Amino acid sequence: MRPMYIADYKRFDVINGRGLRHSIFTSGCTHHCKGCFNAATWNFNYGKPYTGELEEQIIGDLNMPEVNIAGLSILGGEPFQNVEGLLGLATRVRRECRGKDIWIWSGYTFEEIVADASRRELLTYCDVLIDGKFILERRNLKLKWRGSDNQRVIDVRESLWTKQAVLMP
Template sequence: MNIADYKRFDVINGRGLRHSIFTSGCTHHCKGCFNAATWNFNYGKPYTEELEEQIIGDLNMPDVQITGLSILGGEPFQNVDGLLRLASRVRNECSGKDIWVWSGYTFEEIIADDNKRKLLSCCDVLIDGKFILEQRNLKLKWRGSNNQRVIDVKESLRTKQAVLMPL
């Protein structure tokens, strides 16, 4: 798996002060994508154990109130094998930190796939759905087009249907 970028102290991609990782690789190729360079699975640099240790350390920084980790892309759910370990470690080693993930897949598509569902089960918030240029709305929080949803993952997995998170 390659990483397009890792941003510390991000206030744009999710609630609170966060760290964000951008994966490389996406086959959705949404027209008007804000991050089209990440479509290429070879873009950026290889994900390493050193970067993973840095992310865990950054999330556990003393004296800094970090809310959690945001996982964007590219398409995170086309990089499940590389991200599952990181997400599991955040769950186990970073007390009180949440995980937000952005995907072109819908919640329904993700839970229908055992591998994708494993990664989703480590997350707290899912912003789902492909970006649709004709539905672009710059007034939306944390998403770019009207079809995309901000989903409470834990409640949605419990009820087996998408439950929208109050904004």
């Protein structure tokens, strides 16, 4: 198993998902989308190694009693190219952080993710998926939570149940 690296961890993020959140940016991506806002994260060794201490901090931050944190956002890089590293975190968030949701961004489409067993397993812990590669020619700065109009904001639970991508209202 290749160690997972983290480009950044942002506490109290209001941009990457609904509500006040914490966001983790994984390193490593082979999509290499033209115009990517985070191209430094293409390198799988960018940033710092993901550690148990960081995981404990994330779980603690999500459970802060004095602040209403909506959940965790997982971005990249490409999170679904770091499945082994993220499965433990996602499992713990589900088990230990009641009422917190998980949003995840990917250059893969929902259909590509569910066709791969390990990627699908990580997806089952998530509530919202923003899918599809960023396409510079389709960039739209007016969109919420996504950069180009080919990308979709998907309700994961409903989509897995119906076996087709169901967009968030």
